[in-house]
Amino acid sequence: MDFGATVCKPLPLCNICPLNKTCVAFNQNKIDLLPVKQKSIIKxxxxxxxxxxxxxxxxxxxxxxxxxxxxxxxxxxxxxxxxxxxxxxxxxxxxxxxxxxxxxxxxxxxxxxxxxxxxxxxxxxxxxxxxxxxxxxxxxxxxxxxxxxxxxxxxxxxxxxxxxxxxxxxxxxx
Ligand code: SF4
Structure with a gap:
């Protein structure tokens, strides 16, 4: 299963997520903010x-x-x-x-x-x-x-x- 595509997607399914007990974003009500996206470096x-x-x-x-x-x-x-x-x-x-x-x-x-x-x-x-x-x-x-x-x-x-x-x-x- 592609966890990022099916559960922890842009609109995440936190209520059914097996990681929701330990997920910092969910437990701190920061699912809109975490994880911080890395800016891609333009070389x-x-x-x-x-x-x-x-x-x-x-x-x-x-x-x-x-x-x-x-x-x-x-x-x-x-x-x-x-x-x-x-x-x-x-x-x-x-x-x-x-x-x-x-x-x-x-x-x-x-x-x-x-x-x-x-x-x-x-x-x-x-x-x-x-x-x-x-x-x-x-x-x-x-x-x-x-x-x-x-x-x-x-x-x-x-x-x-x-x-x-x-x-x-x-x-x-x-
Ligand atoms: S609980 Fe955390 S890991 Fe699970 S879907 Fe929500 S944000 Fe993603």
Whole structure:
């Protein structure tokens, strides 16, 4: 029997309910008030596209200093959007040129990230690995160029560790 659908329903049948002797709502005359309905949390969707720029066996990394999730952890170059950017090779190349004046990527791989659900946010995105023949100047993102060994010694959010560990990701070479 579905108790919630047949007895303790929006207009509850308290007089025939087998639980009415112990039911707090019934005994305190609060059947209109109890149980308190949980407000459903509306989770904000965020799309994180991480560009892993590689030059001379070093990758660009920065620290997240803003008051936001993952504060003080590290990340790769981030392009955040509210919707799925649906990257393709052509779209990536034109974005690199237009946004960062990068004209010379020699190799581009895109990895679809496994989404991470946080209390108030859903993080989805991509890891886009880009090999470069010259070091770009990033005007809006101060960071460092680190070797893989150095990258392994600093802390990243779990969302990025899926790329660093390369265990549960879907690799799509463009
Ligand atoms: S007595 Fe309590 S549990 Fe039973 S129907 Fe009424 S409100 Fe629901």
């Amino acid at each position: 904000k969707e965020r799309w994180f596209s991480y560009f892993i720029f590689s030059f001379n066996n070093k990758k660009f990394v920065r620290q997240r200093i803003a008051k936001d999730i993952w504060q003080n952890l590290h990340e790769f170059y981030l392009e955040e959007t509210n919707t799925n950017p649906e990257w393709s090779a052509g779209k990536i190349k034109s974005w690199l040129k237009k946004s960062l004046n990068i004209n010379n990527p020699t190799n581009i791989n895109i990895i679809v990230a496994k989404k991470q659900v946080l209390t108030h946010q859903i993080i989805q995105g991509y890891f886009i690995y880009v090999e470069l023949t010259s070091k770009p100047e990033f005007k809006t993102a101060a960071g460092f160029w680190l070797s893989d060994a150095e990258i392994n010694s600093i802390a990243f959010p779990q969302f990025i560790n899926q790329f660093n560990s390369k265990t549960t990701i879907q690799l799509q070479v463009l």
